[in-house]
Amino acid sequence: MTALPPLAERAGTAGATAPAIRIEHLSRSFGPVRALEDVSFDVTRGEVTALLGENGAGKSTLLKILAGLQPPSGGSVTAFGDAVDSYDPNTMLTRYGIAIVPQELSLLPDRSVAKNILAGIEPGNRLFPSRRRMIERAVELLGELDLRVDPDAPVRTLDLATQQLVVVARSIARDCRVLILDEPTAMLTPAESDRLFALMATLKAKGTTMVYVSHRMPEVFQLADRIEVLRDGRHVASWRREEVTPEQAVAAMVGRELGRFTSRAELSPAATAADGRRAAPALRVSGLSGRRHHGVDLEVRPGEILGIAGLPDSGRVELLHNLFGGDKGTGGTVELLGAPYENRSTIASVDRRLGFVPGERRAQGLLTTMSVAENVGVLTVKALTRAGLVRRSAFEKNAATLAQGFRVKTASMDQPITNLSGGNQQKAMLARWIAIDPAVLILDEPTRGVDVGAKAEIYEQLFALADRGVAIICSSSDLPELLTVTDRIAVMAEGRVVDVVPTRAATEESIMTAATGAVTHPATA
């Protein structure tokens, strides 16, 4: 390997007119799975390229190759005119100027922002770096990026969104010319996403090239200069943003026109409201308090889908954990199917047919060392165990049926669950609960990381469950989702339920107003 001159010196020479990245005939297989097949396209310098595709289309695989996290099985990548001959993250960054902001951030939680940004490239003496100069350099860099973050703060004290901005700053400090962002807004609130978009705009003005994956069409159409679409590992479409509509982009992703999804209220407006009033609540919550929530009263009836809206710190996540028994409450009562439910625990909830799909999939839902079958079938083990032995073939058959019900795309049920794409992991988490024939199903961010086509499929499944009499609580930061899937919406702010409205009477604005405690301004005539 010959050492190349630093990037700054190379600019303006051989690769001056070359695209930032040229991808040619790229392929990548995992055993029998062809995650990428003969993919070729250019990433233009200084532009934002959005990479679209259904769950499992190969987006993360492509990004990981570009970031040097895994090599391709075939084909080539050329960066600023130089053919990439070694796929590791360090080489990608130092030789080719490509860095990734991964979905799971890798920061040193106990070290300061400045240390995280400049670790390994501290100004001055490497062995005895000057703290003062490091802070100065960090302040300078944060200033250039227009980021208001305390360089002295330990990273663990920052919210997730700010940590992500620190990861971006860390890449920029290392002279990164191409920044790759893998679903960067999946875990962010709209306001946090706006901060990231502002940073992306600053970077673009400085000439940084960006490649970005998102399932959120409005933001893709707001940010991207180019749109590249993958389907089943193949590159199927390429447009400048102004050449294409969101509907066309989605059609290219899924290989068919997706009609507009009919909302719950449109489907059976009178029926759901009337039935809901007749039946006794499946779950009734009175004065419930616990971590970050106080005095919550709620009820949800069989066949009803109750939405919970609110900012991420509104207490809605903590409320769900208290209901399911993962967190201890400090007061109030819960009634499940007419009987008091005290001493809640996750095991008791499963026995009482109360299901929960947490929002933090990796940390809380997935059995990360286990197979797809084990993840999907975990709740059937008890029923399928005889004299201490699991009836293996029945278990596998059951798990496969559950997975098919949610169209989990996997090469085999024996794959490690971590081999599945993010969206398919989420579908597996939902499929798991069908096994206990839930009476009440609590969902936190049920379609986070899920593509538009799969989203519609999940909504259909939720409607089918509700039609079978399951009471569903769906907490989501995706307001269009709440307006589409729910019958009623409870809005939380600062740990309390501040509003409960029939979905037909709600709008994104009315929910946000309640969630933020904002005062509505009287319309000017």
Ligand SMILES: Nc1ncnc2c1ncn2[C@@H]1O[C@H](COP(=O)(O)OP(=O)(O)OP(=O)(O)O)[C@@H](O)[C@H]1O
């Ligand atoms: N390490 C691995 N081992 C086996 N198969 C894998 C591995 N990584 C990815 N795959 C498979 O490759 C295919 C593409 O996955 P990839 O994660 O690139 O999809 P994606 O487009 O990013 O999807 P999503 O939107 O759901 O995140 C999937 O079928 C996935 O199961």
